[in-house]
Amino acid sequence: MQQKKAVPLRSDAQRNRESILEAAVAELTRCADAPLSVIAKKAGVGQATFYRNFPNREALVLEIYRHEMQQVADSAAELLAAREPGRALREWMDHLARFAMTKAGLADAIRQATSGPGSPAKPGHSSVADAAGLLLRANEEAGTIRPGVSADDFLLAIAGLWQLDPHGDWQSRARRLLDIVMDGLRAGAPGPR
Numbered sequence: 261m262q263q264k265k266a267v268p269l270r271s272d273a274q275r276n277r278e279s280i281l282e283a284a285v286a287e288l289t290r291c292a293d294a295p296l297s298v299i300a301k302k303a304g305v306g307q308a309t310f311y312r313n314f315p316n317r318e319a320l321v322l323e324i325y326r327h328e329m330q331q332v333a334d335s336a337a338e339l340l341a342a343r344e345p346g347r348a349l350r351e352w353m354d355h356l357a358r359f360a361m362t363k364a365g366l367a368d369a370i371r372q373a374t375s376g377p378g379s380p381a382k383p384g385h386s387s388v389a390d391a392a393g394l395l396l397r398a399n400e401e402a403g404t405i406r407p408g409v410s411a412d413d414f415l416l417a418i419a420g421l422w423q424l425d426p427h428g429d430w431q432s433r434a435r436r437l438l439d440i441v442m443d444g445l446r447a448g449a450p451g452p453r
Contacts, residue, residue, distance in 0.1 A: 277313050279303040284324055285362060292369040296320070321373040324366065329388055332359045336391035345398040349405075350442055352395055353418065356388070357434040360421040389415060399445070406448035417441050 283303035287294040300310035314320040335355050339348035393411040400407055420437050424430040
């Protein structure tokens with residue numbers, strides 16, 4: 261049986277979907293139990309439009325998670341195109357920290373969406389790992405980081421981001437943690453090639 265190809269959304273439908281996702285991130289970060297009707301109202305769409313895009317809370321929460329992860333992943337290539345590899349990696353780490361804080365705010369909503377019997381599984385983080393790998397390879401080729409650091413190594417090294425309190429002074433703590441990780445990546449670097 262052939263799978264149907266995804267039909268691209270019309271521009272107004274795409275704007276509606278993006279508005280829903282933006283409103284949902286804000287509302288669900290504040291309260292995991294935010295009513296879907298409030299999210300639809302904040303997004304400026306009707307109930308039918310909302311449910312046409314997201315038939316239930318689980319679909320919405322998982323799409324937010326996937327969407328936010330994909331934005332972080334996509335930013336890696338954009339940064340590499342505009343900056344030298346070391347700066348691109350460090351700026352991407354800041355993007356990842358902001359994502360971690362958003363995800364922390366959504367943690368309850370994600371847990372609720374993926375914890376019941378028959379619930380969908382939480383999406384993996386392969387796109388973020390692939391983006392980290394892209395940045396690490398570019399830096400290794402440029403001689404700006406030590407050779408042999410894998411995306412898994414990197415993600416384990418920055419795992420402390422997910423321990424920060426999103427309601428506290430996470431920006432300065434994340435900056436310090438990521439500077440330490442960056443210093444560790446540079447230790448043993450062969451230098452510019």
